[in-house]
Amino acid sequence: MPGIASAIRNVKRAIQRPFFGRQTARQPRLSRADTLPPGAVSSLQNYPSRIGDYTIDRQIGSGGFGLVYRGHSRATDKYVAIKAFHEGVAPEFLHREKDALFALEHVPGVPTFEEVITEGNRQYLAMEFIPGETVDAQLRTRRLTGAPFTPTETRDILLNVLAIHQGVYGIKNEAGQGMVHRDLKPGNIMWRSDSRQHVLLDFGLATHEKKSVDGDLLCAEHVRGTPAYMAPENFRGFSAHLGSEFYAVGIMAYELLTGRTPYRVNESRLSNGAMFNMYAKLHGNKKFPALPLDCNLEGQNPLVVQSIINHFVSKLPTKRPRDHREAMRIISALAPRDLGEIR
Numbered sequence: 001m002p003g004i005a006s007a008i009r010n011v012k013r014a015i016q017r018p019f020f021g022r023q024t025a026r027q028p029r030l031s032r033a034d035t036l037p038p039g040a041v042s043s044l045q046n047y048p049s050r051i052g053d054y055t056i057d058r059q060i061g062s063g064g065f066g067l068v069y070r071g072h073s074r075a076t077d078k079y080v081a082i083k084a085f086h087e088g089v090a091p092e093f094l095h096r097e098k099d100a101l102f103a104l105e106h107v108p109g110v111p112t113f114e115e116v117i118t119e120g121n122r123q124y125l126a127m128e129f130i131p132g133e134t135v136d137a138q139l140r141t142r143r144l145t146g147a148p149f150t151p152t153e154t155r156d157i158l159l160n161v162l163a164i165h166q167g168v169y170g171i172k173n174e175a176g177q178g179m180v181h182r183d184l185k186p187g188n189i190m191w192r193s194d195s196r197q198h199v200l201l202d203f204g205l206a207t208h209e210k211k212s213v214d215g216d217l218l219c220a221e222h223v224r225g226t227p228a229y230m231a232p233e234n235f236r237g238f239s240a241h242l243g244s245e246f247y248a249v250g251i252m253a254y255e256l257l258t259g260r261t262p263y264r265v266n267e268s269r270l271s272n273g274a275m276f277n278m279y280a281k282l283h284g285n286k287k288f289p290a291l292p293l294d295c296n297l298e299g300q301n302p303l304v305v306q307s308i309i310n311h312f313v314s315k316l317p318t319k320r321p322r323d324h325r326e327a328m329r330i331i332s333a334l335a336p337r338d339l340g341e342i343r
């Protein structure tokens with residue numbers, strides 16, 4: 001039944017896409033005016049043979065923002081990834097990603113910025129091409145055999161992500177506030193086949209954390225992220241911060257170990273003003289879903305694994321890890337070298 005299979009695939013893709021919401025001071029509002037509805041086909045679907053000085057040889061990805069092509073420069077004999085934003089996407093997102101890549105130039109595990117290409121009234125973002133596959137693609141392959149990542153593999157992936165993220169967060173603005181990614185998820189992490197290292201992609205939502213001088217969270221001007229990975233306080237209109245990044249790490253831990261995210265979010269149901277409804281539906285007074293009983297934990301105590309995840313996904317941001325050091329220490333316990341240490 002290809003019809004049903006493709007409908008299921010479309011819903012699954014919609015769940016994984018980020019949304020871009022604008023909010024007023026108190027009541028967050030969602031608007032998808034600057035993106036395409038899930039499942040819509042962009043006019044960029046037939047890819048061009050050239051963009052700027054690059055020959056395009058294939059499409060390498062697609063997402064909520066646009067399509068990504070591989071381009072080759074004859075002059076430098078170098079491959080680049082070229083992000084072509086969907087026609088309705090505000091130019092702000094291209095410039096935000098460009099500025100972030102520029103600022104992150106010396107941070108390991110982030111693609112280097114190449115150039116912004118302007119052709120007619122369209123702009124494209126060219127960056128270092130990363131050979132390999134996303135962790136999401138790896139997870140999909142594993143789902144076919146029914147075996148998601150082991151606790152050891154999950155630990156290693158998340159330790160790598162946290163190490164990259166520490167570098168990202170180390171890039172401060174004038175107010176001394178660190179950069180946050182705001183869309184941490186397996187689809188934005190690549191396993192680089194040449195150097196066998198992880199790379200963090202997709203800085204289209206990156207911004208600097210905003211907190212009051214006392215460290216209190218502030219209302220966000222825009223509420224953005226991928227719902228399945230968003231922290232409850234973000235749904236309630238507070239801006240992204242280190243704690244909400246750690247929340248996404250906790251969701252990823254659950255997903256890598258079980259093959260699915262703890263919350264199934266049908267993003268297509270979102271409309272203006274729907275964020276509080278989604279907050280109530282996903283979070284409200286509900287407890288975080290427990291790990292399924294059939295989860296293969298390599299003999300690791302399920303209660304220990306659950307408590308590690310719970311630490312990251314606490315509804316209270318103050319109960320999540322305080323800094324990267326603490327986050328890494330807790331994630332390391334997913335598969336301690338000596339299991340006796342934590343039992």
Ligand SMILES: Nc1ncnc2c1ncn2[C@@H]1O[C@H](COP(=O)(O)OP(=O)(O)OP(=O)(O)O)[C@@H](O)[C@H]1O
Pocket residue numbers: 016017018060061062063064065066067068081083111127128129130131134183187188201202203204
């Ligand atoms: N520099 C790169 N090198 C290789 N592949 C890349 C690169 N950048 C992006 N891709 C591929 O393109 C896909 C989409 O890229 P990206 O996540 O930046 O777009 P997006 O539209 O913001 O996605 P989404 O909205 O789903 O988060 C990635 O999952 C990856 O497969």
Ligand SMILES: [Mg+2]
Pocket residue numbers: 063187188202
């Ligand atoms: Mg992405």
